[in-house]
Amino acid sequence: MRDVAIIGVKNTKFGEQWDRSFRDLVVEAGVGAVGDAGVVGEKIDSMFVGNMSGGQFVEQEHIGALIADYSGLAKHMHVPSTRVEAACASGGLALRQGIYAVASGMDDIVIAAGAEKMTDVPSAKASSALAAAADREWEGIMGATFPGLYAMIAKMHMHKYGTTSEQLASVAVKNHHNGQHNPIAQYKSQITIESVLKSIMVADPLHIFDCSPITDGASAVVLAPADIAHEFTDTPIYVKATAQASDTIALHDRRDITTLDAAVAAGKRAYQMAKMEAKDIDLAEVHDCFTIAEICAIEDLGFAKKGEGGIMTQNGETEIGAKIPINTSGGLKSCGHPVGATGIKQAIEIVQQLRGEAGKRQVDGAEVGMTHNVGGSGATAVVHIFSRNR
Amino acid sequence: MIIMSVPRFWRKQIARYNLVGTHCQKCDEYFYPPRNMCPACRRDGEIEDFKFSGKGELVTFTVIHTAAEGFEKQTPYVLGIIKLKEGPCLTSQIICDPKDVSIGMRVSPVFRKLGQDGEQGMIYYGTKFVPENARN
Numbered sequence: 001m002r003d004v005a006i007i008g009v010k011n012t013k014f015g016e017q018w019d020r021s022f023r024d025l026v027v028e029a030g031v032g033a034v035g036d037a038g039v040v041g042e043k044i045d046s047m048f049v050g051n052m053s054g055g056q057f058v059e060q061e062h063i064g065a066l067i068a069d070y071s072g073l074a075k076h077m078h079v080p081s082t083r084v085e086a087a088c089a090s091g092g093l094a095l096r097q098g099i100y101a102v103a104s105g106m107d108d109i110v111i112a113a114g115a116e117k118m119t120d121v122p123s124a125k126a127s128s129a130l131a132a133a134a135d136r137e138w139e140g141i142m143g144a145t146f147p148g149l150y151a152m153i154a155k156m157h158m159h160k161y162g163t164t165s166e167q168l169a170s171v172a173v174k175n176h177h178n179g180q181h182n183p184i185a186q187y188k189s190q191i192t193i194e195s196v197l198k199s200i201m202v203a204d205p206l207h208i209f210d211c212s213p214i215t216d217g218a219s220a221v222v223l224a225p226a227d228i229a230h231e232f233t234d235t236p237i238y239v240k241a242t243a244q245a246s247d248t249i250a251l252h253d254r255r256d257i258t259t260l261d262a263a264v265a266a267g268k269r270a271y272q273m274a275k276m277e278a279k280d281i282d283l284a285e286v287h288d289c290f291t292i293a294e295i296c297a298i299e300d301l302g303f304a305k306k307g308e309g310g311i312m313t314q315n316g317e318t319e320i321g322a323k324i325p326i327n328t329s330g331g332l333k334s335c336g337h338p339v340g341a342t343g344i345k346q347a348i349e350i351v352q353q354l355r356g357e358a359g360k361r362q363v364d365g366a367e368v369g370m371t372h373n374v375g376g377s378g379a380t381a382v383v384h385i386f387s388r389n390r
Numbered sequence: 391m392i393i394m395s396v397p398r399f400w401r402k403q404i405a406r407y408n409l410v411g412t413h414c415q416k417c418d419e420y421f422y423p424p425r426n427m428c429p430a431c432r433r434d435g436e437i438e439d440f441k442f443s444g445k446g447e448l449v450t451f452t453v454i455h456t457a458a459e460g461f462e463k464q465t466p467y468v469l470g471i472i473k474l475k476e477g478p479c480l481t482s483q484i485i486c487d488p489k490d491v492s493i494g495m496r497v498s499p500v501f502r503k504l505g506q507d508g509e510q511g512m513i514y515y516g517t518k519f520v521p522e523n524a525r526n
Contacts, residue, residue, distance in 0.1 A: 124459050125459070127456075127458070127459065128458070128459040131458060135423075136394070137394075137398070137402065137423070138423040138480065138481060139481045140458065141393060141394055141399075141406075141504060141514070141516070142469065142481050142482050142483055142504070142516070142518075143454065143457065143458050143461040143464065143467060143469055143483055143504075144458065144469055144481055145454060145456065145457070145458045147456065148452050148454050148458075148469050151452035151454075152450040152451060152452050152469070152470070152471060153450075154452075155450045155451060155452055155493070156449070156450040156493070159450070159493050200455070200456075201453075201455045202454075202455055202456045203452045203453070203454050203455065203456065203469075204452050204453040204455070204488075205452075206452075250423075250481065251471065251481070252449075252471045252479040252480055252481045253478075253479065257449065257450055257471065
């Protein structure tokens with residue numbers, strides 16, 4: 001198996017982009033990443049694109065071919081392009097498929113992208129599309145919403161470990177603080193614990209400010225074999241681990257409601273592959289679709305002891321400059337959550353941090369970073385570890 | 391608002407109306423929602439239908455204020471995970487005042503309307519839960 005490096009990256013702006021279409025966004029991200037890598041189109045061997053629900057959000061399937069076409073890679077070059085889907089983990093999974101292609105030796109230059117255009121439908125329709133990531137037949141039919149499922153995780157976490165609404169809110173406050181320095185972030189406004197607690201209740205105990213938003217956006221990275229990465233860039237970022245795990249589709253079938261066993265398993269596999277432990281990670285982008293999800297994530301990945309993710313966040317240990325900076329990009333909460341793009345955006349944040357290009361969000365001396373991308377209420381988890389050093 | 395297509399709902403109507411799940415005779419494990427393959431012994435299992443009593447306890451819950459599509463008129467409603475006494479867990483609504491719900495409370499099943507496909511469309515029924523000893 002060959003070592004793989006990321007040689008180019010590009011995010012579009014994340015937010016409500018009424019004037020831009022799904023294909024506009026993808027082309028901007030793809031062309032930008034290829035430009036960042038200094039690669040010509042003729043060199044591209046294949047593409048993988050994460051997209052959760054083009055069918056429901058823009059009534060468009062066959063996303064792989066569409067993107068190859070509008071990127072100018074279809075009509076003359078016939079570059080193979082594959083759509084990958086695992087709900088909100090679609091982006092992370094597209095990256096993983098791209099890494100497979102390069103590592104195997106089948107392909108050299110590969111684009112891994114992710115995209116979602118969520119504001120072309122009313123928000124109720126968007127919520128309904130997202131709910132399809134849970135078990136439609138046995139959760140959705142009973143009136144379960146996505147915030148509702150994570151609210152049940154939060155309620156149990158509070159009951160078992162004494163986690164408080166203030167601790168949940170501190171995740172959102174921190175992520176908005178980080179997001180103000182991210183040029184692509186959807187929300188740069190600052191919030192306080194009080195404003196989170198005063199915001200409307202969506203599903204008790206989760207307020208609207210505990211939830212990530214609906215977002216349009218696309219992200220893309222260019223992958224290459226590590227052996228030739230320096231031909232394209234002075235700062236290739238190396239993939240040290242790619243790991244994925246599954247769990248039951250329905251929350252009610254889990255071993256423990258407050259642990260995402262798929263994230264634990266993917267994390268363990270990633271640490272093993274990279275020959276690293278949690279203490280070796282300098283920063284992580286985790287899947288904070290809801291504030292409770294970040295608390296579970298830092299526990300599942302070994303940054304916090306089980307049950308202590310809330311207090312650790314409240315104590316500021318996950319801020320930039322502290323013990324383990326989490327979601328320096330602003331996370332899903334402040335940067336936005338175009339579901340198919342999120343897994344790729346997380347990797348781009350780590351690349352920018354490890355290159356030392358993160359501006360006011362920069363984690364000093366960052367050498368090793370992790371991404372954690374979750375599908376549904378935890379049925380798919382994808383974890384990657386990246387390093388400046390091969 | 392259509393909450394599920396008619397054939398899709400109808401296929402599992404007995405399971406939804408009467409809490410009929412399955413049981414693996416080899417592993418002695420019970421499944422609701424029903425499974426046709428035992429996740430423990432997989433191909434080796436012998437699966438039979440099993441009707442659950444519906445007695446159980448509340449594992450966790452939430453009060454939904456922003457409803458799922460088709461459930462807008464029901465807010466606020468209590469959604470919970472119920473552990474049946476035979477072992478499996480399921481997701482359903484708890485019919486009671488949100489103030490009276492607590493983790494660990496004992497619940498019993500009731501046959502209730504889940505939703506309706508518009509003014510003249512199909513009515514969907516299924517199993518919800520009430521606090522044990524509640525009058526219904």
